Every structure is written in C-alpha cells, then in structure tokens.
Amino acid sequence: MDLTATTAHLAAASADLVRLVPAKLVDPVLAGVVLTAAPAGLTLSATDRERSASVESPAIVHTEGRVLVPAKPLAETLRALGDDRVRLVVEGSRLAIRTDTARFALPLLDIDLHPGVPANQETAHGTVSGAHLAEALATVAGTASRDDALPLFTGVRVRAEGRELVLRATDRYRMAIATIPWTPAGETDLDALVPAALLQEIGKQVAAEPAVELRTSANSFTATWPHSTATTAVLDGTFVSEANIxxxxxxxxxxxxxxxxxxxxxxxxxxxxxxxxxxxxxxxxxxxxxxxxxxxxxxxxxxxxxxxxxxxxxxxxxxxxxxxxxxxxxxxxxxxxxxxxxxxxxxxxxxxxxxxxxxxxxxxxxx
Incomplete structure (x- = not known):
C-alpha cells in the first residue's frame, strides 16, 4: 500500500473513527484500524464486535492495499503532524508515516485475524436532518444512565412514529423526549435501543450534515452520513416509554x-x-x-x-x-x-x- 493524502483530512478521519469505536480492548487486533486503499481513496474501519464504523478520506493512491495497524497511535501521530501532506507506505512489516522531514512507523498487525466490519441487513430505514438529530441527542443522550451495571438504562430508544422520529432516554430519575421530522423509506417502523455513548458522538459528527440515514435490523442499528458509517448492537428497550408515568x-x-x-x-x-x-x-x-x-x-x-x-x-x-x-x-x-x-x-x-x-x-x- 502506498498513498499520499492531505494531513488535515486524514487526521480528522482517523480521529472521528477512534471516537466512534474507542480502542479499550486488550486484544490489539480489535484495537486496530483497517486501512483500505482503492482508486476512490482511503477507507478507515474498526470494530470491537459490538460496535463498528468506517470513515472515508480522500487520498491519491499509488499502490492499492489493505493493512491493519494500531488505531490510537495512528490518530495521535497524524494529529501531531504540522505538514500539509503525508504519505502512508508499507515498508516490510511496518506502515511508514512520512513527511518531507520525518518518518514514523507503526507495526502491521495480522489482518487475517480481524473480523471485518459486518454488512447491515436492514429491515427499516429513513432519513433525518443532521442538525435536528444533533440537537435532539445533545439533550436525550445525556439523560441516559452511565452505570454499566444497568445496561438497559444506558441507551436511547429511537422510534419512528409516522413522519416523526422520537428519541427517549431515562436513568430512572428523569426522562428526556425529543421529536424531530422523519422521512421513512420503507413500510416497517424503526424502533431500537441504541447505546447513548455512541449516539452522543454521532450527534457531534453529523451536526453540519443535511441528511443522516438511520437503519435497523433484528439486532443492529446503523447511522450513515457522507463519508461515514457507524453500526452497533442494540438492546431490548421497548420499556423505555413515558406511557407508565x-x-x-x-x-x-x-x-x-x-x-x-x-x-x-x-x-x-x-x-x-x-x-x-x-x-x-x-x-x-x-x-x-x-x-x-x-x-x-x-x-x-x-x-x-x-x-x-x-x-x-x-x-x-x-x-x-x-x-x-x-x-x-x-x-x-x-x-x-x-x-x-x-x-x-x-x-x-x-x-x-x-x-x-x-x-x-x-x-x-x-x-
């Protein structure tokens, strides 16, 4: 693999990916980022089996390829660079990060051990404004519990109700409900309990986007916006409702x-x-x-x-x-x-x- 990219674009893409899938695992393979260089540019992807994401970044690809490297060191190195352009090139068992005056090298991990980012099998989907979604999540996601001992209270229930999308969350002492315009693209209504921590980060990243596509399957939730996709496993959250209050x-x-x-x-x-x-x-x-x-x-x-x-x-x-x-x-x-x-x-x-x-x-x- 060999490519050249604008440092700011590549640093932003790697930072977005690390925030969507934080590397908290001991397993270095699942704490890594898959870099896929193709004629259209570079795709960065990661997964911890429960959550996965991919982010596209423009790049001039000299040699196509696919490698796995530690995610956080890559993001921190790119963020620290002051050069306008950066080159990523495989050199033996390393991925070299090169500028005109410096070289940094990360170890190549065994990509054959990486589970890959699963494809979503959607059953319900539609679109919302990124600004509306960001505003709603700024309130609702912050109301969910942060106590992992009660996982059902750590999510936001995202439910389509006709032409509206209703987001609800509670930590048992308070509940926030936000209703935003929703454009459905199918006959099946969307209804999923999504981890609030991921939705908070999604809200920050989509605030300036005109449209965000939301999709669900039997056990997953996916958000897609220009150049980025995030998928997570969902919880059983049908009880998160104000009906009993x-x-x-x-x-x-x-x-x-x-x-x-x-x-x-x-x-x-x-x-x-x-x-x-x-x-x-x-x-x-x-x-x-x-x-x-x-x-x-x-x-x-x-x-x-x-x-x-x-x-x-x-x-x-x-x-x-x-x-x-x-x-x-x-x-x-x-x-x-x-x-x-x-x-x-x-x-x-x-x-x-x-x-x-x-x-x-x-x-x-x-x-």
Whole structure:
C-alpha cells in the first residue's frame, strides 16, 4: 500500500473513527484500524464486535492495499503532524508515516485475524436532518444512565412514529423526549435501543450534515452520513416509554425564563448540603428558589414568573434541575407541576422543529 493524502483530512478521519469505536480492548487486533486503499481513496474501519464504523478520506493512491495497524497511535501521530501532506507506505512489516522531514512507523498487525466490519441487513430505514438529530441527542443522550451495571438504562430508544422520529432516554430519575421530522423509506417502523455513548458522538459528527440515514435490523442499528458509517448492537428497550408515568395530574404551571431559573438554582445550591436540594416555591406572581436552612447556610432568590393554578413547593436536586433547563436555554420554559412526588414536565411554550419534553422526578425536601 502506498498513498499520499492531505494531513488535515486524514487526521480528522482517523480521529472521528477512534471516537466512534474507542480502542479499550486488550486484544490489539480489535484495537486496530483497517486501512483500505482503492482508486476512490482511503477507507478507515474498526470494530470491537459490538460496535463498528468506517470513515472515508480522500487520498491519491499509488499502490492499492489493505493493512491493519494500531488505531490510537495512528490518530495521535497524524494529529501531531504540522505538514500539509503525508504519505502512508508499507515498508516490510511496518506502515511508514512520512513527511518531507520525518518518518514514523507503526507495526502491521495480522489482518487475517480481524473480523471485518459486518454488512447491515436492514429491515427499516429513513432519513433525518443532521442538525435536528444533533440537537435532539445533545439533550436525550445525556439523560441516559452511565452505570454499566444497568445496561438497559444506558441507551436511547429511537422510534419512528409516522413522519416523526422520537428519541427517549431515562436513568430512572428523569426522562428526556425529543421529536424531530422523519422521512421513512420503507413500510416497517424503526424502533431500537441504541447505546447513548455512541449516539452522543454521532450527534457531534453529523451536526453540519443535511441528511443522516438511520437503519435497523433484528439486532443492529446503523447511522450513515457522507463519508461515514457507524453500526452497533442494540438492546431490548421497548420499556423505555413515558406511557407508565402519570402526566395528567398537573395542577400548577409556571412559565419563566430558563436561563434565569438555571442561574438562580446554581447560586442557591451553593448554600445547601452536598445533596444540593433546592425548592421552587410558587407564589401568586413570582417563583422563589430557596434552600432549607441548615448548617450549610440558607439562600433564596425571587424570579419573574407567570404561575397558573394552585401554590406548590416541589424540591429537586439542583444538578438535575439545571440539566433539565439546559435544552430550553435562551428562551422561556414551562414547568407543569403535579402534586406530591409525581413528575414535573418541562416544555417550551413555542417549540420549533425539534420538540423537547423533559420529565423530572422531584425529591423529598430536607426536614
């Protein structure tokens, strides 16, 4: 194999691949990247058996070939180069990375031991805007649990419902739901629980793309956008739904500025104990954010608000409340408050093409 490429393009492609399939395995073969040089350019691919991805990069191919080298060292070397052009060439048992003034060499791994990137057998697919998908995932994927001991809560349920794609995730204490426009390309509805960590990275990479194709099969999920494809095994996530949450007992609604409420919650939480519990006290014409006086001190802050319904004083962990307000930054937010320990529903009065609903479970106030 022998090729020449623009360093910036090749470094970006290798970095994208490493983020889609992080090399965390002891097995050097599965921690490697397959480089395939063909007349059309260079394709970089990787898999850890659960997850796989491929990224295309433009290159002038002098000699076609296919090799396997360590993924992370390749990405780090390319990122560190200051030259505009780089040459990759097989020299004996090494892949040489050459510039006009330097040479670096990586060992060639046994490509015959690599399982390869599997082809997807799709049963449902369609397309969404990359910007819409990125905006939705910025909220929803962050709501999934990071506890690998509960794998079913570490995913995002991606479900097509007519002409809309609905993304849902929960860590049992909160749930985020995003609805975006969806263009189906088949009669079978898409429905899969996809690892949130992968979707977060996909969201970052597709934000500027006009279209992203999503496909599912019986046990896999694939996202494809220009020059890149990512595939992962899926979980059984049909239980991730708001259907079992009572959302119809709302007796108080409050409309206020999301940024103001978030800032107040952060300031007030500085004067509470490590649990960070803050209380929202709904008055006739205002909203008061306060703590319960204790040894850590006390604080309260009044905000302009438009309450409707009865007075109430739900309490929340401040970090969860701040997270719940983040997708509504820069505008108003409506809090639909239910009595007792029932969930609070956060929405925006005037949703755009990406509709966000955030469901937050209150916490018992400190006595």
């Amino acid at each position: 009572v959302l119809s007992k709302v007796d108080t609604t409050v409309e206020t500025d999301a940024d103001a409420l978030s800032a107040a919650a952060r300031r007030v939480a500085l004067h509470t104990n490590p649990r960070g519990v803050v209380t929202l006290e709904v008055g006739d014409t205002h909203l008061k954010v306060r703590t319960t006086p204790d040894a850590e001190g006390e604080a309260e802050e009044h905000l302009k608000a438009t309450p409707t319904g009865g007075r109430t004083s739900p309490s929340y962990q401040s970090r969860y409340l701040v997270d719940a307000l983040r997708p509504f930054a820069g505008g108003p937010v409506t809090l639909a408050i239910q009595p007792g320990m029932r969930a609070t529903i956060l929405t925006t009065p005037e949703p755009g093409e990406v509709k966000i609903t955030y469901i937050l479970v209150p916490i018992r106030p400190q006595s």
